Amino acid sequence: MLNHTHRAPTNRRRRLRDPEYVQTACSLLATASPVSKSMAATGAGEGNKAAAGSASLHSKTLLKSEPLYQYILESTVFPREPDCLRELRLATASHPMAAMAASPDEVQLFGLLLEMLGARNAIEVGVFTGYSLLATALALPDDGKIVAIDVTRESYDRIGSPVIEKAGVAHKIDFHVGLALPVLDQMVADEGNKGAFDFAFVDADKVNFLNYHERLLQLVRVGGLIAYDNTLWGGSVVATPDEPLAAATREFNAAIAADRRVRVCQLAIADGLTLCRRVA
Structure with missing residues (x-):
């Protein structure tokens, strides 16, 4: 057990220097993250039905209350969002690595x-x-x-x-x-x-x-x-x-x-x- 603990950091650093490994790890974490997966990409009322069927639409928030995060988006973010920024946000949501x-x-x-x-x-x-x-x-x-x-x-x-x-x-x-x-x-x-x-x-x-x-x-x-x-x-x-x-x-x-x-x-x-x- 002690030897394993001693070796692990070296192996981890070696893996982290491998760009392919890092890219794969990023992809896995993005798709497997336990946090909410739809609202930030499309927003409530902006295609939630489509979002529900797409694992790539991912809410990058650590806030665990989806209704509260939805409230933040609907009350403050989306009303002041320029049309061009909204267009690009929705277009980005269709990307597999959104x-x-x-x-x-x-x-x-x-x-x-x-x-x-x-x-x-x-x-x-x-x-x-x-x-x-x-x-x-x-x-x-x-x-x-x-x-x-x-x-x-x-x-x-x-x-x-x-x-x-x-x-x-x-x-x-x-x-x-x-x-x-x-x-x-x-x-x-x-x-x-x-x-x-x-x-x-x-x-x-x-x-x-x-x-x-x-x-x-x-x-x-x-x-x-x-x-x-x-x-x-x-x-x-x-x-x-x-x-x-x-x-x-x-x-x-x-x-x-x-x-x-x-x-x-x-x-x-x-x-x-x-x-x-x-x-x-």
Whole structure:
């Protein structure tokens, strides 16, 4: 028993360095999560019958009361949701991996935070269909810019891009296809990028969150905000210690809590959202 306990962390770290393993683990967790699976994607009165028959429509909330979450969406989120954002949310709900998208209440929060920051330049690591990307673009001024990074733009081109073009904000988006770390390293190498960004949102591979954090602290200005998604990882950080990405998420949370370069707040919104305001 003692030997098994000693070996397990090494094996887990080895698996977490395997991109195929990590992607499979993410997919399994998204489809097997015990939390509510429909309302955030379609919303009450917006196709619940269709949602009930689709396992891909997944409410990324740790809030256990479905009626209460439905109330939040219906009373505050959906009434203020721009038509283009609603269109992309519903289109994203048809994707087999719809659980990867940010939740509607999370996206609404981003819009408010961006306006409070007076943000002009942003970074998004992990794009998927571009649902949260559209929300960011809508909140930026007409001359604002977003550096969007993803290993593929397939879902973005097929689902998000037509809606974003129609919304008239595509000119704000600078899309980079590739692994995020090399792209961020290239950005850091350009002195003109240092401290040039007001906001960053990270919704990508969890094992690299700390690596992203170090780069983003150089790119986001003092007073700017960095948001990290999935920092409670479906509750697995406490409920299932053997879940493959729970250990990496706990390590990230502990490191951020101890990082005096940022003021930090972790929220139980969506699948866990951590906000870091750069102070040094």
